[in-house]
Amino acid sequence: MSNAATAASQPGHRAKPRPRRRELREVTLLIAIFAVVLGVGVLRPSFMSFSNIEFMILSSVVLGLAGISQTFVIITRGIDLSVSAVLGLSAMVFGLLSTTSSMPLWQALPLCLAMGAVLGSFNGFLVAWLKIPPIIATLGTYSLYGGLTFIYSNGLQVDQVSPNFAAFGNGNLIPGLPVPTPVLALAAVAAAAWFVLNHMKFGRNILAIGNNAAAAYNAGISVRRTLLAVYTISGALAAFSGLVFVAYTGSATATTGTGDHVELQSIAIALIGGTAIAGGRGNLAGTVIGSVFLSVVITALVFLQVPAIWYSAGEGLMILAAVTLGARRSSKA
Amino acid sequence: MKYLFPRQPWDRALVAILVALFTGFCILTPGFYDGFHGTLAITEEFLPFGFVALGLSVVILTGGIDLSVGSISGLAAVIMAILIKSYGLNTWLAVLLAVGAGGGLGWLNGQIITRLRVEPLIATLSTNFIYSSIAIALAGASPPYGFGHAFGELGTGAIAGWLPVQLVIFIVMAIGFSGLITRTGYGRRLVMIGYNRDAAHYAGVSVASVERRAYCISGVMAAFAGIVLASYYDAVRADMGDILLLTSITMVVLGGISIFGGEGGILGVTLAVMILGVLRQGMLIAGFSDMVTTMLIGAILLSSIAIKNLFSSRGFDLGSIIRRLSSLRPPERMASKS
Numbered sequence: 001m002s003n004a005a006t007a008a009s010q011p012g013h014r015a016k017p018r019p020r021r022r023e024l025r026e027v028t029l030l031i032a033i034f035a036v037v038l039g040v041g042v043l044r045p046s047f048m049s050f051s052n053i054e055f056m057i058l059s060s061v062v063l064g065l066a067g068i069s070q071t072f073v074i075i076t077r078g079i080d081l082s083v084s085a086v087l088g089l090s091a092m093v094f095g096l097l098s099t100t101s102s103m104p105l106w107q108a109l110p111l112c113l114a115m116g117a118v119l120g121s122f123n124g125f126l127v128a129w130l131k132i133p134p135i136i137a138t139l140g141t142y143s144l145y146g147g148l149t150f151i152y153s154n155g156l157q158v159d160q161v162s163p164n165f166a167a168f169g170n171g172n173l174i175p176g177l178p179v180p181t182p183v184l185a186l187a188a189v190a191a192a193a194w195f196v197l198n199h200m201k202f203g204r205n206i207l208a209i210g211n212n213a214a215a216a217y218n219a220g221i222s223v224r225r226t227l228l229a230v231y232t233i234s235g236a237l238a239a240f241s242g243l244v245f246v247a248y249t250g251s252a253t254a255t256t257g258t259g260d261h262v263e264l265q266s267i268a269i270a271l272i273g274g275t276a277i278a279g280g281r282g283n284l285a286g287t288v289i290g291s292v293f294l295s296v297v298i299t300a301l302v303f304l305q306v307p308a309i310w311y312s313a314g315e316g317l318m319i320l321a322a323v324t325l326g327a328r329r330s331s332k333a
Numbered sequence: 334m335k336y337l338f339p340r341q342p343w344d345r346a347l348v349a350i351l352v353a354l355f356t357g358f359c360i361l362t363p364g365f366y367d368g369f370h371g372t373l374a375i376t377e378e379f380l381p382f383g384f385v386a387l388g389l390s391v392v393i394l395t396g397g398i399d400l401s402v403g404s405i406s407g408l409a410a411v412i413m414a415i416l417i418k419s420y421g422l423n424t425w426l427a428v429l430l431a432v433g434a435g436g437g438l439g440w441l442n443g444q445i446i447t448r449l450r451v452e453p454l455i456a457t458l459s460t461n462f463i464y465s466s467i468a469i470a471l472a473g474a475s476p477p478y479g480f481g482h483a484f485g486e487l488g489t490g491a492i493a494g495w496l497p498v499q500l501v502i503f504i505v506m507a508i509g510f511s512g513l514i515t516r517t518g519y520g521r522r523l524v525m526i527g528y529n530r531d532a533a534h535y536a537g538v539s540v541a542s543v544e545r546r547a548y549c550i551s552g553v554m555a556a557f558a559g560i561v562l563a564s565y566y567d568a569v570r571a572d573m574g575d576i577l578l579l580t581s582i583t584m585v586v587l588g589g590i591s592i593f594g595g596e597g598g599i600l601g602v603t604l605a606v607m608i609l610g611v612l613r614q615g616m617l618i619a620g621f622s623d624m625v626t627t628m629l630i631g632a633i634l635l636s637s638i639a640i641k642n643l644f645s646s647r648g649f650d651l652g653s654i655i656r657r658l659s660s661l662r663p664p665e666r667m668a669s670k671s
Contacts, residue, residue, distance in 0.1 A: 137638075
């Protein structure tokens with residue numbers, strides 16, 4: 001894992017191999033997760049129950065998928081604020097379709113990925129071709145896609161989904177193996193993303209662009225097309241996480257995603273997981289563990305009866321802490 | 334007359350758009366033109382966006398961004414309401430303290446950005462959520478309302494019965510900001526940092542301290558916008574400022590200030606404030622929903638940067654191509670200039 005990343009960052013300036021740092025981040029996070037689980041479990045014994053732990057892992061799946069999509073974008077030195085709007089739109093569209101026109105899951109899945117890819121590729125077009133800074137481009141599309149959700153929902157909301165959606169969200173794919181389908185889906189996506197990032201030319205191009213876009217261009221990498229692909233993947237993953245969300249919870253409203261500040265959560269997860277905000281370095285294992293960490297911390301806050309209004313403040317503090325305490329590159333001025 | 338007319342092509346285009354938009358709404362939307370005073374009073378609905386946009390211009394000129402303006406304005410309004418309601422402070426003293434608190438929050442943004450070296454967008458995205466949590470926690474379940482007649486004059490009053498107080502304050506502030514940016518050393522340092530950070534650093538500019546003050550100014554203006562909103566509605570809600578961000582950034586960018594920093598002026602921002610304000614209120618009066626209006630503003634944000642990038646010498650540079658083509662025909666160019 002670290003071999004491929006350091007190989008990709010060799011052409012960049014002041015690239016020093018950091019062999020132990022990445023594993024350190026994951027181990028620290030795992031220790032933190034166990035500490036929170038044990039600490040809160042002593043105070044509130046029901047926190048350590050099997051059903052609660054299963055709930056925490058399940059609720060981390062949506063976050064994890066959004067976090068992986070954000071990780072890819074952040075590696076290219078970008079940011080995607082529209083993940084929450086795409087998530088909400090996909091949850092709304094396919095939640096409503098599953099009940100009103102009883103669309104089966106096998107149709108919804110490719111349609112959902114295609115819709116997310118189209119929305120994401122529009123982001124990519126704005127960033128790569130029109131040279132709009134990612135933060136502004138995705139802030140604009142955040143309002144566009146969020147508005148689409150409102151218009152599409154037309155005052156309706158999803159309060160139940162068809163049985164095959166519910167089976168996908170809560171059931172076990174392989175009979176006898178007590179692992180819910182969403183967790184398997186996250187594992188598959190994470191493994192695929194890890195393979196793409198660390199063992200494919202495309203992944204190394206992404207890392208190279210994040211390290212130094214000009215150098216990547218001079219080295220013959222098609223920066224525009226790679227960026228377009230990254231934002232497309234990000235949109236597709238965000239839409240997929242919306243599908244998982246609606247299948248798992250069975251509900252969606254016009255403010256799903258945007259109301260919960262999923263964009264903030266996904267950025268927090270990626271940065272906690274050790275992805276560098278300055279680009280060029282990504283840690284998918286860290287992102288997945290980070291999503292479990294965030295889910296555990298939020299559930300712990302619920303158990304400790306901290307009012308919900310403080311959650312987003314906590315996520316903001318987590319981002320600041322992850323950026324300042326994490327391995328920071330020396331920056332000028 | 335020659336001096337009254339804007340010299341920059343971008344600003345000229347904005348004037349044309351403003352005139353066309355205003356005339357269009359007056360003719361096409363029944364109820365938009367409501368007498369001279371009534372039409373001027375429309376500005377009261379959107380000038381809070383303009384106050385935020387003025388402060389944000391300073392930050393964007395340095396090449397940074399402040400995503401926390403919405404929550405700063407909400408938090409400042411809540412602080413003001415609490416000072417008045419719970420501590421019985423004099424209204425104007427409370428306003429002053431709340432604006433000061435906004436400056437403090439902006440200063441904190443600046444500290445995080447310059448001392449901890451967090452990127453502006455990440456720092457202000459995080460503080461946005463931290464500030465809004467604090468605002469919601471402070472505001473409690475029932476939003477405070479009723480701050481007296483004198484305070485209401487700030488948001489809804491009119492001088493001599495026709496000139497809105499907000500408009501007067503906005504014009505004075507716009508002239509002040511324009512002077513700050515074009516006529517003072519601080520303003521020139523701001524633009525220089527935005528244009529070329531390293532050059533500014535090597536020219537002896539204390540980049541960090543200039544930036545800290547820029548975020549402080551942005552916080553002060555956001556807080557002021559929150560207080561004007563509180564005065565306009567005669568009530569305070571913690572999430573009152575959430576709508577401000579997107580429209581204000583759009584105003585700054587449509588006004589011709591480069592999102593990369595170092596380019597643009599306050600005149601364009603003022604024109605963009607009027608354009609987007611007229612557009613927003615016109616659409617609301619014409620019966621479009623708030624969501625559609627927000628979507629349209631998002632689209633304007635994207636297209637105005639895209640157009641600017643197409644023409645800018647740092648982007649696709651369509652501008653110099655047109656200039657080169659038009660210089661092939663000098664007589665026509667002379668004619669159009671006079």
